[in-house]
Amino acid sequence: MTQAAVVTDHLAIARRYAADPLAWPVAPRFSATDRWYARLGEYPDHEVWLLTWLPGQGTDLHDHGGSAGALHVVSGSLVEDVVTPVADGGYRMNVRHLDAGLGHSFGPRYVHRIVNRSRRPAVSVHVYGPALTTMTRYRLSAMGLEIAEVEHAGVEW
Structure with a gap:
């Protein structure tokens, strides 16, 4: 009998x-110059981060280095642009609006950017596994x- 992998x-x-x-x-903090973030927890199979976003703040298109994960909006609202490959070898952008209380999981090859396009600050929790x-x-x-x-972790963040 084989043991099932824990997900x-x-x-x-x-x-x-x-x-x-x-x-x-x-506690969450806000920075006028850039998104603020802090690690909330670190475990053998995942880590948890808190991020804050003032209006107009966001990320570039990025992946998570092979880690899967999830994000959940605690307060405010965020817009996520997800890069999706298409059959012809190109890419398209899918837009997802995430208001407070909403979130989703993603796999290890996920490429996206997140922006606060609202007029209010936003707070979100992100989980990555492995770290x-x-x-x-x-x-x-x-x-x-x-x-x-x-x-690289420990160098740029």
Whole structure:
């Protein structure tokens, strides 16, 4: 008899953290210059991050270095642009609006960007498993999806 692999429910973890902000080891902060983030928890198979977003703040297109994960919006609203490959070898952008209380899981090859396009600050919880070691930033060009930069944990964040 074989033992089934244990699959971590990243979205359930994100929701659990989002539901109990008084248990967070750090309170959310906001920075006028860039998104603010802090690690809320680190475990053998995943890590949990808290991110804040002032209006207009966002990420570049990026992946999570082979980690799967989830995000959950605690307050405010965010817009997520997801890069999806199409049959002809190209890519298209799918837009997802995430208001407070909404979130979703994603797999290890997920490329997206997140932006606060509202007029209010936003707070979100992100879970990655395994813990992030790299993040690749991309740009979309006439040639397709191109690597712009690879960032490393402990160096760039």
